[in-house]
Ligand SMILES: C[C@@](CO)(OP(=O)(O)O)[C@H](O)COP(=O)(O)OP(=O)(O)OC[C@H]1O[C@@H](n2ccc(N)nc2=O)[C@H](O)[C@@H]1O
């Protein structure tokens with residue numbers, strides 16, 4: 475059985491307050507985009523091991539045990555020991571550490587895939603509970619629909635928003651931004667206008683009303699990331715922003731951009747029509 479975990483972007487990201495546990499409450503809109511990994515699970519013919527992980531595509535750091543798909547399998551195995559030994563084949567296309575939620579999506583799709591393959595009969599709410607135990611934003615990918623997220627990015631409310639027909643350009647330079655450091659550099663503040671209101675307005679008004687609070691400090695440290703955002707606006711983006719804590723920057727366009735991958739040839743760059 476094969477499935478295709480997709481990425482997300484953040485439309486606006488407001489860091490609201492620091493919590494006593496050190497984490498931050500935030501507000502953002504998560505929007506799914508059609509940039510995908512591939513994830514296949516087959517039954518193992520040799521069941522000496524509970525699982526084997528085979529990763530191809532872009533390289534991932536860490537041991538198989540660190541991979542979120544393995545963590546998802548182990549989590550479900552605690553409650554569903556009847557699951558047989560498996561081979562996991564993963565093709566990584568979504569860049570890691572980009573703010574595109576690739577690892578979180580793999581984890582959520584693994585839960586959905588195992589549920590179906592082994593007929594575990596887990597409902598959506600329960601799958602969201604499992605996903606949330608693997609990472610704050612993982613549960614978003616169970617429903618995978620545009621959502622207003624609050625809390626630490628783990629409480630979701632569906633929003634009526636479609637960017638169908640727009641084109642998105644994603645550019646990720648080879649720069650690592652530490653999420654922890656990015657949070658530490660921010661002075662939390664509640665925005666004057668809620669993102670829920672901003673996204674009801676036309677996309678070409680977003681530029682003046684919606685921002686990612688990580689940008690100021692990340693752009694100061696890495697001017698190359700700021701330059702990518704400027705370039706996307708120069709190419710005619712109606713809205714451009716860094717996603718999550720970076721380092722991927724996206725631009726939303728009314729028309730496709732010709733040869734855009736050549737323009738950003740030093741970076742991971744992909745263009746998609748939004749659905
Ligand atoms: C800010 C978002 C928004 O989408 O960024 P991206 O991951 O998409 O870039 C996410 O919520 C990020 O979640 P995630 O990437 O899972 O962060 P974690 O690994 O859980 O946390 C890394 C570190 O960031 C800080 N942290 C994280 C989330 C949060 N709401 N408040 C925090 O202060 C903590 O110091 C934590 O130790």
Ligand SMILES: Nc1ncnc2c1ncn2[C@@H]1O[C@H](COP(=O)(O)OP(=O)(O)O)[C@@H](O)[C@H]1O
Pocket residue numbers: 534535536540541542543569570571572573574575576577578579580581718720
């Ligand atoms: N299947 C996976 N895909 C990508 N990253 C993974 C995966 N499993 C674990 N990770 C770890 O999660 C982190 C990146 O998470 P990811 O969700 O891709 O990025 P981001 O938090 O920037 O959106 C990396 O530290 C990576 O080592």
